Amino acid sequence: MVVTILSQSACAGCHAEGACNVSDMQNKEVEIFNFRKSYEVGQQVTVLFRESKGFTALFFGYVLPFLLVLLTLVISVEITKELKDFEPPRVSREKVEEIKRALKEGRYTVNPHRISEAIVREILGD
Numbered sequence: 001m002v003v004t005i006l007s008q009s010a011c012a013g014c015h016a017e018g019a020c021n022v023s024d025m026q027n028k029e030v031e032i033f034n035f036r037k038s039y040e041v042g043q044q045v046t047v048l049f050r051e052s053k054g055f056t057a058l059f060f061g062y063v064l065p066f067l068l069v070l071l072t073l074v075i076s077v078e079i080t081k082e083l084k085d086f087e088p089p090r091v092s093r094e095k096v097e098e099i100k101r102a103l104k105e106g107r108y109t110v111n112p113h114r115i116s117e118a119i120v121r122e123i124l125g126d
Contacts, residue, residue: 001032
């Protein structure tokens with residue numbers, strides 16, 4: 001059996017609903033499986049549901065997404081704190097000069113997986 005429920009917002013009952021065009025009335029259909037009486041088409045019926053189902057829907061629809069967003073925010077703040085304190089290793093001028101000499105003399109070859117060609121060109125000044 002399919003029951004049609006006329007759902008209306010608070011605006012739908014307002015005396016000025018025709019003037020503001022905000023009123024919201026919707027038909028919702030609910031399929032009922034376990035019923036013991038026979039009903040006629042158009043007959044008014046009372047549909048009951050457990051209040052806990054409403055709280056479950058509220059939890060999954062609003063509370064859980066809010067908690068996930070909050071958790072993501074906390075984790076992001078913690079990660080960025082760690083990144084803020086991170087300083088990349090610095091290469092001393094002496095080491096740069098040593099690498100320049102080694103590259104010019106051919107004692108040092110560039111491994112593309114370790115150092116980019118652009119960095120080598122910048123070091124060599126070419």
